[in-house]
Amino acid sequence: MYAYDEFSVLFWEGNVMLGEGASFPLGQMTTDFLNLDVKVLHEIHRRAKDFVKDARALFKNKNSGAVLPVQEKLNAVWDLIFDLPFYRNLPLNIYGARNLFPTLLQDKALWKDLMKDGTERNKAFMVFLDKLEYFAQSIENFRGQVSSMLELYFEQLPRRNSEAYAVAYTKYFKDMINGGAMLSIGREFEQGFDLKVKFVPLLNPTVKGKPILAEETEFSYLSFFLYTDFYRGLIAGNIPRRCHNCRRYFLLNKGYDTCYCNSIAPGETAKTCRKVGAHKKEARNHSGATPAQKEYRKAYNKLKTRRARGKLSVDEWNATVALALEYKDKAEAGEITDLELKKLYDKM
Numbered sequence: 001m002y003a004y005d006e007f008s009v010l011f012w013e014g015n016v017m018l019g020e021g022a023s024f025p026l027g028q029m030t031t032d033f034l035n036l037d038v039k040v041l042h043e044i045h046r047r048a049k050d051f052v053k054d055a056r057a058l059f060k061n062k063n064s065g066a067v068l069p070v071q072e073k074l075n076a077v078w079d080l081i082f083d084l085p086f087y088r089n090l091p092l093n094i095y096g097a098r099n100l101f102p103t104l105l106q107d108k109a110l111w112k113d114l115m116k117d118g119t120e121r122n123k124a125f126m127v128f129l130d131k132l133e134y135f136a137q138s139i140e141n142f143r144g145q146v147s148s149m150l151e152l153y154f155e156q157l158p159r160r161n162s163e164a165y166a167v168a169y170t171k172y173f174k175d176m177i178n179g180g181a182m183l184s185i186g187r188e189f190e191q192g193f194d195l196k197v198k199f200v201p202l203l204n205p206t207v208k209g210k211p212i213l214a215e216e217t218e219f220s221y222l223s224f225f226l227y228t229d230f231y232r233g234l235i236a237g238n239i240p241r242r243c244h245n246c247r248r249y250f251l252l253n254k255g256y257d258t259c260y261c262n263s264i265a266p267g268e269t270a271k272t273c274r275k276v277g278a279h280k281k282e283a284r285n286h287s288g289a290t291p292a293q294k295e296y297r298k299a300y301n302k303l304k305t306r307r308a309r310g311k312l313s314v315d316e317w318n319a320t321v322a323l324a325l326e327y328k329d330k331a332e333a334g335e336i337t338d339l340e341l342k343k344l345y346d347k348m
Contacts (some may be wrong), residue, residue: 001060001095002019002090002091002092003092003093003097003219004078004081004082004087004092004097004135004197004222005128005131005132005222006218006219007019007090007218007219007225008216008217008218009216009225009233010202010214010215010216010217011026011214011215011217012212012213012214012215013212014026014236014238015193015213016028016029016229016232017111017205017214018086018089018090018091019091020300022089023205023206025233025238025251025253026229026233026236026238027229027230027232027233027234027236027239027240027251028229029085029225029229029249030075030085030230030233031240031249031250032085033065033084033085033086033139033143033226033252034143034147034240034249035148035248035249036084036085036139036143037064038140038143038326040080040084040139041136041139043080043134043200044077044080044081044129044135044136045135045136047073047076047077047080048077048133048135048136049133050073050076051070051073051074051076051077051132052070052112052129052132052133054066054070054072054073055129055171056129056222058070059115059122059125062115064105064111067098067101067102067105067113068102070101071098071100071101071102074097074098074100074101075098076095077132078094078098081096082094082097082130083088086222086225090119091302097099097275102265106316111196122212126266129197131221135222137315137319138210138221138223139222139223139226140318140319140322141223141261141314141315141322142223142226142227142318142325143322144318144319144320144321144325145318145321145324146230146240147322147325148171148300148321148322149172150240150241150242150323151242151296151325152172152297152300153168153169153171154168154241155241155242157258158193160237160239160252160256160257161254161255162234162235162236162237162254165234165237165239166234169234173189175304176189177189178308191231192265193221193224193227193228194220195217195218195219195228196217196218196225197215197216197217197218198215198216199213199214199215199216200213200214200216201213201214202214207231209285232278233251237253237254237255238251238252238253238254238256239251239252240252241259242275243259243263243277244259244260244273244277245259245260245261245265245266245273245276245277245331246261246263246265246266246273247327247332248263249263249337250262250263256275258276260272260273260274260277261273261274262274262275266311290329291331291338292331292332292338292341293332295328295331295338295341295342295343296325296327296328298326298345299324299345299348300321300324302348303317303320303321303324303348305322323348324345324348325339327344327345328341
C-alpha cells in the first residue's frame with residue numbers, strides 16, 4: 001500500500017522507479033522539485049494548517065458530525081499534494097485518502113478506538129497530522145539547502161563528474177560542521193535518515209526478459225526520498241544545474257558539461273536555451289559574477305556566521321537562505337534593482 005508519507009521506491013543502475021510505475025534517472029525528481037513554484041508549497045502549508053486545526057478540534061470534541069467538513073479540508077490538501085511531480089507517478093490509494101474520515105467512521109469500534117486519547121491508533125493519527133502540517137516546510141528546507149549548495153559549491157567547478165562533486169560536497173560538509181563546532185555543536189549537521197532497505201530481483205523495465213537486482217527502499221517522508229535521490233545522483237555523476245539563460249534547473253547527466261538546458265528559450269518559439277546560449281556572452285563571463293551574485297554571497301556568509309553563533313536553527317538557516325536565493329533570482333530577472341536587493345539583504 002502506498003500513501004503520501006509511507007511509500008517505497010526501487011533503485012537500479014542509476015535509475016529510480018516509483019512502485020511499478022515510471023522510471024527516472026537519479027536526480028530528476030530533485031530537479032523537478034527545485035523548479036516547483038514556491039507559491040504551491042505556500043498554499044499547501046496554508047491548507048494543511050487549516051485542515052489540522054479542524055481535525056484536532058474533531059478529536060478534542062469527539063464530534064462525528066464534523067467528519068465531512070474536515071474531510072473536505074483534507075481533500076483540498078490532497079488536490080495539491082497529489083499533483084506534485086513525485087506523486088503523479090506513485091501508485092497511491094487516492095480513493096482511500098479522499099474518503100479517510102467517512103471510512104473510519106463507518107467502523108464504530110475502530111472510530112471509538114481512534115477517538116480515545118493515548119491509544120496506538122490515536123497516537124498514529126496525531127503523528128499523521130504533525131507530518132502533514134510540516135510537509136511543505138520540509139520541502140522548502142530541502143530546496144533551500146540544495147539550491148544554496150549547488151550555487152556556492154558546485155556551480156564554479158572546472159569539471160563535471162562524480163569525483164569533482166565529491167570534492168565540492170566535502171568542502172560544503174566541512175563548512176557546515178565547522179560552523180557548528182564553533183559552539184561545540186558539530187554533530188548538529190548531518191545527512192542521514194532512518195530507512196528500510198531490501199534487495200529484490202525484477203525484470204528490467206526497458207530490456208524485455210532481462211533480470212536485474214534492485215534495491216527497494218521504504219520512506220516515511222518525501223524530503224527523505226528527495227535527499228536520497230539528490231545524493232545518489234551525485235554519486236552516479238548526475239546533478240541539477242541552473243540554466244544560465246532561463247534560470248530553471250535541468251539535470252546534467254554523467255559525462256556532459258553544459259550550462260544551458262534544452263528547453264525552448266524564453267521569448268523564442270523554436271530555439272532552445274542551449275542554442276541561444278551558444279551565442280550569448282553573459283556578464284558573469286566578464287566579471288566572474290553578477291552584482292546580484294556578489295550580494296548573495298555576502299548575505300550567505302553573514303547568515304552562515306549567524307548560524308555558527310547559534311542565532312539560527314537548522315530549519316531557520318535553510319528557510320532564510322532559500323529566501324535570499326529567491327531575492328537574487330528576482331534581481332537577475334530584473335524584477336528588483338540591485339539596490340533593492342541590497343536593502344532586502346540588509347533587513348535579513
